[in-house]
Amino acid sequence: xxPVVAILNGICRLVWTSIVLAVSSAPxxxxxxxxxxxxxxxxxxxxxxTYDGTFVYRHGDTLETSRIAHAVVDGRELERIxxxxxxxxxxxxxxRELKCFLPDEKRVLIEDIALQDGESRRFPALLPLxxxxxxxxxxxxxxxxxxxxxxxxxxxxxxxxxxxxxxxELWVDNASGLLLKAVLRNERGAALESFAxxxxxxxxxxxxxxxKPHFDAQGVQIHHxxxxxxxxxxxxxxxxxxxxxxxxxMAMKRQPMADRPESLHVVFSDxxxxxxxxxxxxxxxxxxxxxxxxxxxxxxxxxxxxxRVLVMGEAPFAAxxxxxxxxxxxxx
Amino acid sequence: xxxxxxxxxxxxxxxxGELNERESMETLRVLCGDAELRRxxxxxxxxxxxxxxxxxxxxxxxxxxxxxxxxxxxYAASHTILDRLxxxxxxxxxxxxxxxxxxxxxxxxxxxxxxxxxxAMSSAPAPGERLGVLQARVEMPPALAPSPSxxxxxxxxxxxxxxxxxxxALTGGTRNIRSVHRVAASGGGR
Numbered sequence: 001x002x003p004v005v006a007i008l009n010g011i012c013r014l015v016w017t018s019i020v021l022a023v024s025s026a027p028x029x030x031x032x033x034x035x036x037x038x039x040x041x042x043x044x045x046x047x048x049x050t051y052d053g054t055f056v057y058r059h060g061d062t063l064e065t066s067r068i069a070h071a072v073v074d075g076r077e078l079e080r081i082x083x084x085x086x087x088x089x090x091x092x093x094x095x096r097e098l099k100c101f102l103p104d105e106k107r108v109l110i111e112d113i114a115l116q117d118g119e120s121r122r123f124p125a126l127l128p129l130x131x132x133x134x135x136x137x138x139x140x141x142x143x144x145x146x147x148x149x150x151x152x153x154x155x156x157x158x159x160x161x162x163x164x165x166x167x168x169e170l171w172v173d174n175a176s177g178l179l180l181k182a183v184l185r186n187e188r189g190a191a192l193e194s195f196a197x198x199x200x201x202x203x204x205x206x207x208x209x210x211x212k213p214h215f216d217a218q219g220v221q222i223h224h225x226x227x228x229x230x231x232x233x234x235x236x237x238x239x240x241x242x243x244x245x246x247x248x249x250m251a252m253k254r255q256p257m258a259d260r261p262e263s264l265h266v267v268f269s270d271x272x273x274x275x276x277x278x279x280x281x282x283x284x285x286x287x288x289x290x291x292x293x294x295x296x297x298x299x300x301x302x303x304x305x306x307x308r309v310l311v312m313g314e315a316p317f318a319a320x321x322x323x324x325x326x327x328x329x330x331x332x
Numbered sequence: 333x334x335x336x337x338x339x340x341x342x343x344x345x346x347x348x349g350e351l352n353e354r355e356s357m358e359t360l361r362v363l364c365g366d367a368e369l370r371r372x373x374x375x376x377x378x379x380x381x382x383x384x385x386x387x388x389x390x391x392x393x394x395x396x397x398x399x400x401x402x403x404x405x406x407y408a409a410s411h412t413i414l415d416r417l418x419x420x421x422x423x424x425x426x427x428x429x430x431x432x433x434x435x436x437x438x439x440x441x442x443x444x445x446x447x448x449x450x451x452a453m454s455s456a457p458a459p460g461e462r463l464g465v466l467q468a469r470v471e472m473p474p475a476l477a478p479s480p481s482x483x484x485x486x487x488x489x490x491x492x493x494x495x496x497x498x499x500x501a502l503t504g505g506t507r508n509i510r511s512v513h514r515v516a517a518s519g520g521g522r
Contacts, residue, residue, distance in 0.1 A: 039502065046504035057509045066509055079505045089512035093505060098495045100511055102487075109488055109511075111495045170502070182503055195506045223488065250496050256488075267496050274497035278489050292486070297493075297510065299486070312493055 035140045035156045038172055039131055045177035048072060052210060053149070053200035054084070059193040059295040069210040078211045092213045101215035108217060110224040137161050137245040137270055138168075146171065148180035149197040158272065163187055164243050164319040165273045166296065176202045184296045184314065192296040227252040230264065237264070237279060241326025243319055245270040254278075268313075268323065275313030275323055282308040291317065300324045343369055487511065 050071040057064050065084045070077065076095040083089040090101040093113075100109040134140065143155025148171045158168040167189070171181035181196040230251045239248070250267040263280035283306065292299040298320045299312040304327065311324035342351070342359045351359060363369050491511040494500070500507055 043501045046502065055506055057506070059510075064509070066506075068505055070505060081505055081508060083509070083512060091505070091508045091512060093508070098491065098508070100487075100491050100508075102512065105484070107484075109491050111491055113495055179503060179506075182506075195503070195509070225488070225492065249498055254492065265492055265496075267493075267498075269498040272499045272502070274493065274499055276489070276493040276496070278492075294490075294510075297490070310489060312489065314497075314499070 032135065032140055035142050036131060036135075038142075038154065038156050038177075039134075039140075039170075041177035042170065042172050042179050043131070045173075046070075046179060047077060049176060049178060049202055050204065050206060051176075051178060051200060051202045052206055053197050055195055055197045057193070057195055058191075065198075069206055071206050071211060080211050080213070082214070088214070090213055090215050092211075099213065101213060101217075103215065106220045108215070108220055108222045110222065112224070112226045131271065133245070134158070134271055137165065138272070143169065148173075149200050151175065151180060151200065153180050160187075162244065163316060164245075164322075165270060165315055166192065168272065171196075173200070173202070178202060187316070223257060226255045227265070228255065235264070235266070236330050237266075238328050238330055239266070239268075239277075239323070239326055240328060241322050243268070243270075243275075243323055246273075246275065246323075273313060273315045273319075275311060275315055275320060277323070277327065278310040278312075279304075279327075280308050280310075281306055291321070293317070304329065339366070339369060 052067075052069045054065060054067050057066065064086070066081055067084060068079065068081045070079045072078070077093070079091075079093045081091040087102075087104045089103065090099075092099045092101075096113065098111040098113050100111075102109070138158040138160055140156065140158050143157045145152070145154055147153060152174045153171045154174060156170045156172065158170070160167055167185040167187075169181075169183040169185065170179055172178065173180050178200070180200065181194065183194040184192045186192055230253055232251070235251055246268045247270075248266060249269045250265075252265050254263045254265050256263075261281045263278055266277045266279075268275045268277070288303050290299075290301040292301075296314045297312055298315065298317040299310065300317070300320045301308065301310045302324060303309070307329075309324060309327055311320050311327075313320050339359075339362060342355070343363065491508075494508050494511050497507070
């Protein structure tokens with residue numbers, strides 16, 4: 001047989017085989033498409049709807065109940081979370097700042113999340129293109145129908161295709177599209193942490209005090225961090241190990257109080273999992289390398305000459321360490 | 333039940349989406365090498381389309397007829413690509429619901445299949461070689477709690493991390509609770 005004919009025959013065979021598979025797999029694509037539409041709907045609803053509810057956060061053996069209120073006022077999101085168990089910690093967010101009130105420590109942490117033009121840089125909307133890129137690294141499918149917080153809901157399951165990210169089980173309210181329950185699972189399928197609403201009211205006006213801090217700010221230490229975006233050429237650091245699917249989404253200089261040095265914060269994400277790198281000047285401390293596990297969040301700290309590098313993310317320790325070990329100073 | 337009958341039952345189960353991924357692929361392999369089964373498969377699709385009141389998927393019949401004309405040599409030669417495609421196409425390890433394929437999904441799949449072939453042949457890694465060194469396992473060091481001072485700074489960094497995490501676009505503000513959750517950390521150092 002002539003080589004050209006053999007090649008054409010081979011191509012024909014591949015095409016027929018592929019058509020058979022395409023015919024048979026069409027419903028699978030349809031299921032994936034529906035799951036992606038649900039993810040898009042969650043992303044839209046969580047930003048645009050007014051809601052007020054109670055949720056439980058479970059991490060390891062600990063369980064805490066909190067209230068969340070969210071509204072959009074004049075096109076800007078406002079949100080307040082209040083922990084109902086133990087000390088009354090609060091988190092209040094608007095377009096400019098994220099405030100964290102810690103009564104036991106008499107501290108207020110303020111993270112400046114506004115860009116120079118006043119727009120919020122906090123987790124930008126997931127564009128369909130970025131959302132669809134999740135398919136490269138997660139197997140996404142529809143799960144069971146069920147009820148969460150008394151509301152009919154549907155599960156979407158995202159299973160990682162490698163050991164650099166965790167699995168997600170997301171339950172979405174059929175009516176509003178809001179995320180009612182989220183479970184993060186490790187490679188063995190064990191739950192690392194979960195959020196689940198126990199009660200939720202969607203829509204309607206909120207009482208004004210639901211979005212305002214209740215914290216008494218007298219006599220507390222305020223730790224206010226201002227941030228300035230940094231361009232690639234100004235980073236001063238190389239990240240030699242790029243984890244598959246993760247891209248750099250943000251880089252900024254953090255300018256805390258006068259008694260603290262300026263640090264660099266670089267954010268990597270695959271659109272679902274996020275790994276942050278913090279680099280701050282500081283003398284070597286013992287231990288030279290350190291790891292900390294906070295349930296779903298893993299931290300890896302190492303000393304690089306006169307700099308401390310801290311890598312943290314809701315990703316397996318393997319991913320956090322690989323990224324951290326690939327960091328080096330740029331040569332001038 | 334004879335072997336032939338058993339295979340017909342398998343094809344029927346495949347049609348009804350009752351097989352798992354491995355069984356589906358095995359049945360598809362047999363289907364590619366058996367003209368009688370392929371005709372039965374095409375008949376099933378025609379009947380299902382008729383029951384749903386949809387226009388007959390003549391394409392399925394034509395594909396089956398064309399495969400009939402092909403040498404069975406093609407079946408053996410396509411095993412590797414079948415394996416790779418199966419990994420790519422069976423998203424979510426779900427039993428395939430063959431009987432309810434909407435026409436648009438079929439069209440989309442056909443349109444995308446060329447891309448999938450190229451991808452499968454050129455870029456999809458074989459089992460065990462995926463991601464190379466990045467797949468390496470990293471063990472957690474022994475447990476050691478962080479000091480109170482480092483715990484305080486950890487909380488600041490945790491807040492910053494949560495504030496800019498793109499995944500928050502899906503989970504919303506609830507994830508910020510991690511920043512104020514009672515820190516019960518474990519870890520290690522050297």
